[in-house]
Amino acid sequence: MTEESFDPKIHLTYTPPTTKYTFDDLSLAQFPTATPIAASTPFPFLTPAGILAYRKALTSPAIAHHCAHSPYKNTLVLRNVAKYSSFIHDLWTHPETLRIIADVAGVPLVPIMKYEIGHTNIQANGTSVEEMLSELTAEPATSTVEVTEAEKSQDPVSGRSVIPWHYDSYPYVLIVMLSHTTGMYGGETCLRTGDGSALKIITPPIGHAIFLQGGEIQHLASRAIGTTERITTITSLRATTPGLYDNSYLTNVRPESDLGVLYREWVRYRVAKVVEEMGYFEGMLEGGDEKVDVETVHRVLETQIGYLRRTVDQVVSYELHDAVIGKYGVHAYYAAEEYWEQVQKCAGFGELVRMSEEKREFRPGSRLWADLYASRMMVENGGVLRGQVGVVKWDNERDYVMGDELLRQGLREVFWEWVGVVGLDELLEVSDLSEL
Numbered sequence: 001m002t003e004e005s006f007d008p009k010i011h012l013t014y015t016p017p018t019t020k021y022t023f024d025d026l027s028l029a030q031f032p033t034a035t036p037i038a039a040s041t042p043f044p045f046l047t048p049a050g051i052l053a054y055r056k057a058l059t060s061p062a063i064a065h066h067c068a069h070s071p072y073k074n075t076l077v078l079r080n081v082a083k084y085s086s087f088i089h090d091l092w093t094h095p096e097t098l099r100i101i102a103d104v105a106g107v108p109l110v111p112i113m114k115y116e117i118g119h120t121n122i123q124a125n126g127t128s129v130e131e132m133l134s135e136l137t138a139e140p141a142t143s144t145v146e147v148t149e150a151e152k153s154q155d156p157v158s159g160r161s162v163i164p165w166h167y168d169s170y171p172y173v174l175i176v177m178l179s180h181t182t183g184m185y186g187g188e189t190c191l192r193t194g195d196g197s198a199l200k201i202i203t204p205p206i207g208h209a210i211f212l213q214g215g216e217i218q219h220l221a222s223r224a225i226g227t228t229e230r231i232t233t234i235t236s237l238r239a240t241t242p243g244l245y246d247n248s249y250l251t252n253v254r255p256e257s258d259l260g261v262l263y264r265e266w267v268r269y270r271v272a273k274v275v276e277e278m279g280y281f282e283g284m285l286e287g288g289d290e291k292v293d294v295e296t297v298h299r300v301l302e303t304q305i306g307y308l309r310r311t312v313d314q315v316v317s318y319e320l321h322d323a324v325i326g327k328y329g330v331h332a333y334y335a336a337e338e339y340w341e342q343v344q345k346c347a348g349f350g351e352l353v354r355m356s357e358e359k360r361e362f363r364p365g366s367r368l369w370a371d372l373y374a375s376r377m378m379v380e381n382g383g384v385l386r387g388q389v390g391v392v393k394w395d396n397e398r399d400y401v402m403g404d405e406l407l408r409q410g411l412r413e414v415f416w417e418w419v420g421v422v423g424l425d426e427l428l429e430v431s432d433l434s435e436l
């Protein structure tokens, strides 16, 4: 099966979104890692020919063979598709596509890395990967299923969401709908605003896209009902603006990725960013004979150090990653925050953690201890501490401990290692998690 060549004149269409929300509109603080446009309403992006060519590319045997897995029932996920489809690769890297995205975002963006181009979520009926792959056709399905009145009126936030409240791994995202939505109920993206309420963005019709700073805004995807298929394709992006650093984490994607490939691309783009930034800075310093501004030197280089530190920390060793997934399972990995909340309620928790810290049982001499003390001081003084799960809210009712710090840093593998060393898994077994 030969693929079509991507041609923006044939496959793209664009009308700017009717509404763009700023952080201000959502009553949210805008951090230095963010840019003003927080999200958009759906806008036309792919032509009918573009939808067909994209879906055709997704049905190729190479993608079925290399990219498909099923993280949970009735869900098929395709990752690393740009490696096996030049149509999809060319679409997401074409100057015309990037011009459209920049127009919506208000800043120039590029895909964060090749691995994350065209991540595709398929809600299907089958149970096995093979069954679900066989449901995937180039032509979008038009069949609908009966929906009860009660189902129609279900609140997307209180209902069983497909993906509960979360921050994305990367700063920006474009979500494109590849299925018909006539007869579909739910499937909205909800944004958490500053006053705690949810702002609902309607499901994009087929061929439409929505833009979101998903790494900066907490959001959820509600379950879609009423249609036999729901296919969305998602590309994560970062800004190319000098001095603007992406606040990315690999925490949520490590278990669903080929780590060797993911790490290589991650390190490459991070190092390229640092090289670029160092080039600008070197240029700024060149030739001047006035006294160098010490404050600027510290600020610029400390930012680089922090960026590189995150780069390194997110590259968790293959051995530890495999050991933790092997011992506790993927479910526990993703439920780490839930487990952490529950285990704190067990008798003996505080004592066990305190004793372990005193005895330095866990990784003695590790920089993680310095990180812990710095963060502890910060929360005790009421400072703003950000992490993989957003701003750390601290009421000072107990000590800020290593478990908090490891989850803040998005190091779930190290968190589970620590749980084992301290012996918390004897207070609350991981197998009890599903009953919580």
Ligand SMILES: [Fe+2]
Pocket (backbone or CB within 6 Å): 166, 167, 168, 214, 219
């Ligand atoms: Fe998301």
